[in-house]
Amino acid sequence: MGRNKKFDPADVLQAIGLLFIKNGYNGTSLDDIVRETGLLRGSLYGTFGSKLGMFIATLELSLHEENSELRWGLLLIGMLEVAPQSTKVTQIMQTWYATNQTPDIEAQIGHALLKHSGIITKGD
Amino acid sequence: MGRNKKFDPADVLQAIGLLFIKNGYNGTSLDDIVRETGLLRGSLYGTFGSKLGMFIATLELSLHEENSELRWGLLLIGMLEVAPQSTKVTQIMQTWYATNQTPDIEAQIGHALLKHSGIITKGD
DNA sequence: AGTATTTTTGACTGAACAGTCAAGAATAAT
DNA sequence: ATTATTCTTGACTGTTCAGTCAAAAATACT
Numbered sequence: 001m002g003r004n005k006k007f008d009p010a011d012v013l014q015a016i017g018l019l020f021i022k023n024g025y026n027g028t029s030l031d032d033i034v035r036e037t038g039l040l041r042g043s044l045y046g047t048f049g050s051k052l053g054m055f056i057a058t059l060e061l062s063l064h065e066e067n068s069e070l071r072w073g074l075l076l077i078g079m080l081e082v083a084p085q086s087t088k089v090t091q092i093m094q095t096w097y098a099t100n101q102t103p104d105i106e107a108q109i110g111h112a113l114l115k116h117s118g119i120i121t122k123g124d
Numbered sequence: 125m126g127r128n129k130k131f132d133p134a135d136v137l138q139a140i141g142l143l144f145i146k147n148g149y150n151g152t153s154l155d156d157i158v159r160e161t162g163l164l165r166g167s168l169y170g171t172f173g174s175k176l177g178m179f180i181a182t183l184e185l186s187l188h189e190e191n192s193e194l195r196w197g198l199l200l201i202g203m204l205e206v207a208p209q210s211t212k213v214t215q216i217m218q219t220w221y222a223t224n225q226t227p228d229i230e231a232q233i234g235h236a237l238l239k240h241s242g243i244i245t246k247g248d
Numbered sequence: 249a250g251t252a253t254t255t256t257t258g259a260c261t262g263a264a265c266a267g268t269c270a271a272g273a274a275t276a277a278t
Numbered sequence: 279a280t281t282a283t284t285c286t287t288g289a290c291t292g293t294t295c296a297g298t299c300a301a302a303a304a305t306a307c308t
Binding site: 022023024026027076077078079080081083084085090093094097104105106107108109110111113114116117118119120 | 218
């Protein structure tokens with residue numbers, strides 16, 4: 001009963017994820033998110049609860065979609081910026097690590113971070 | 125001529141570096157830094173110019189001191205949080221990478237990030 | 249068609265933010 | 279001892295922050 005959302009949460013989460021990747025978690029403001037998604041605060045908070053809720057939702061979405069382009073960026077930001085202030089994110093990360101542990105996982109993470117930071121640009 | 129500083133900038137930079145590592149760059153406020161160092165804003169800004177100046181100073185200090193415990197933490201934060209908003213930090217990182225490139229550098233970075241985030245705790 | 253329920257809207261809140269500055273205190277150099 | 283210079287102090291500024299809320303609009307269900 002009642003009105004349906006005018007937006008697709010998955011689309012919005014993708015846009016939010018790109019924002020987090022571009023500016024970092026603490027570097028992304030709600031005004032940024034409002035501007036980018038075209039939604040207003042009430043809709044965002046009504047759907048995701050909080051800024052942390054938005055991060056967790058976009059992270060989990062990217063982890064459930066195979067080979068998402070958002071995946072590595074959100075993992076890096078989750079590990080470095082968000083995990084220290086959210087046990088839930090830490091748990092998500094631990095679960096991800098446990099199920100994705102390979103001999104070269106550390107090298108993959110390091111490679112992703114070097115690319116993310118712009119220190120390297122191509123295959124090396 | 126005139127008064128000398130009552131503090132040792134290297135000591136202060138070490139304390140600031142630990143704060144950045146604990147809370148991240150954007151997650152560390154100037155009030156945090158004032159509280160932790162015991163200095164007031166005027167002294168901090170008179171010495172380091174800006175919050176970014178504080179980060180760059182503590183980063184460069186940690187890079188010039190061999191095997192500093194601050195080193196990896198500040199490198200990670202520099203790469204992920206600060207480099208996107210500071211070309212100077214990006215340059216410092218690129219110089220660091222160019223002079224420290226080894227076959228296992230990516231694995232080392234990944235390992236540092238996994239430890240920093242608390243996903244892993246010991247040798248593995 | 250009526251209505252209970254949901255979403256949207258946009259103004260609002262108080263707190264936290266980085267950075268500034270004028271005045272006072274200290275002191276290095278003469 | 280004087281003084282020019284530097285550092286310290288702490289109150290202050292305007293901005294931006296995440297989050298709230300009451301009212302209005304929309305609509306899914308009966």
